[in-house]
Amino acid sequence: MELSKLTTEGRNPDSTKLDQMDTIEIIQTINNEDKTVAYAVEEVLPTVKKVIDTVVDSLNNGGRLFYIGSGTSGRVGMMDASECPPTFMTHPELVQTVMAGGNKAFFKAIENAEDNEEQGKLDLQLRNLTKNDVVIGITASGRTPYPIGGVKYAKRIGAYTVGLSSNKDSLINDYTDDGIEVVVGPEVLTGSTRMKAATAHKMILNMISTATMVKLGKVYQNLMVDVNTSNYKLKERAKNIIMEITNKPYEKAEELLIQTNYEVKPAIVMAQTHSTHQEALLALQKCKGNITDTITYLSNIKRNV
Incomplete structure (x- = not known):
């Protein structure tokens, strides 16, 4: 599809006098458009659900999740x-981003990097991509060569591939297993897909990573029980999580966390089942990190002793 025919390149009729608006009118116009994004995301939830379930299966089988894109995408x-390691204590390689132009392009735009389809393939090869991995190509237009090159290669070697775009019938999805086409309509500033399109894509990636980590057992109730307690604030958050779940006082929560080297999950299991640190760790391993299953498992053992 020609660039000029893409929805993301269209002119928004509600912002054609943007340059004549006063400040409050500009931001009201932007805000009104932003309100429509969540409804556009809602339309693609069935596909997002399928993607998440496949990502979970892949990660459970030793795979990794890759995002590949250029510029804002x-x-x-x-x-x-980058938020997965501190939030869910994942290894930095479990969820990765492959960026056109390399890491320096995160900070300074390298505009022509997105046009190199072959480089998308080569950059994934450098990450030793396997058939167990998942590759999500992010491109608002749906036609950016760099992520297309990446998903073409990924699909060829048997990895699960997804296109995340903001146009119907996106070119990238001619080469992927599934496509999430979240159509948010023309931008307030024509063609500036760092606005609604990027907001929609961030919302969807939030869903994919968060729901995946929930299903991998890294969340208990709605609490971040695999939080990486790397600083004072996060250590205090860990204590508050223990107190919230177990009704233990601050001092007892701190004592439990000291015993577990500030790992929240075994501390919860110890408090709830009166187990030792070693018992909690072994049970968590057996139950694949799921706290609810671990507590049930240990409780049943102690009941039958």
Whole structure:
């Protein structure tokens, strides 16, 4: 599809006098358009659900999740991927972003990098991509060569591939297993897909990473029980999580966390089942990190002793 025919390149009739608006009118116009994004995301939830279930299966089988894109699309991917280690204590390689132009392009635009389809393939080869991995190509237009090159290669070697775009019948999805086409309509500033399109894509990536980590057992109730307690604030958050779940006082929560080297999950299991640290760790391993299953498992053992 020609660039001029793409929805993301269309002119928004509600902002044609943007340059004549006063400040409050500009931001009201932007805000009104932003309100429509969540409804556009809602339309693609069935496909997002399928993607998440496949990502979970892949990660459970030793795979990794890759976002590949250029410009804003790559930066949106990096925002999501970079938050997984501190939020869910994942290895940095579990969720990765591959950016056109390399890491320096996160900070300074390298505009022509997105046009190199072959480089998308080569950059994934450098990550030793396997058939167990998942590759999500992010491109608002749906036609950017760099992520297309990446998903073409990924699909060829048997990896699960997804296109995330903001136009119907996006070119990238001619080469992927599934396509999430979240159509948010023309931008307030014509063609500036760092606005609604990027917002929609960030919302979807939030869903993919968060729901995946929930299903991998890294969340208990709605609490971040695999949080990486790397600083004072996060250590205090860990204590608050223990107190919230177990009704233990601050001092007892701190004592439990000291015993577990500030790992929240075994501390919860110890408190709830009166187990030792070693018992909690072994049970968590057996139950694949799921706290609810672990508590049930240990409780049944102690009941039958």
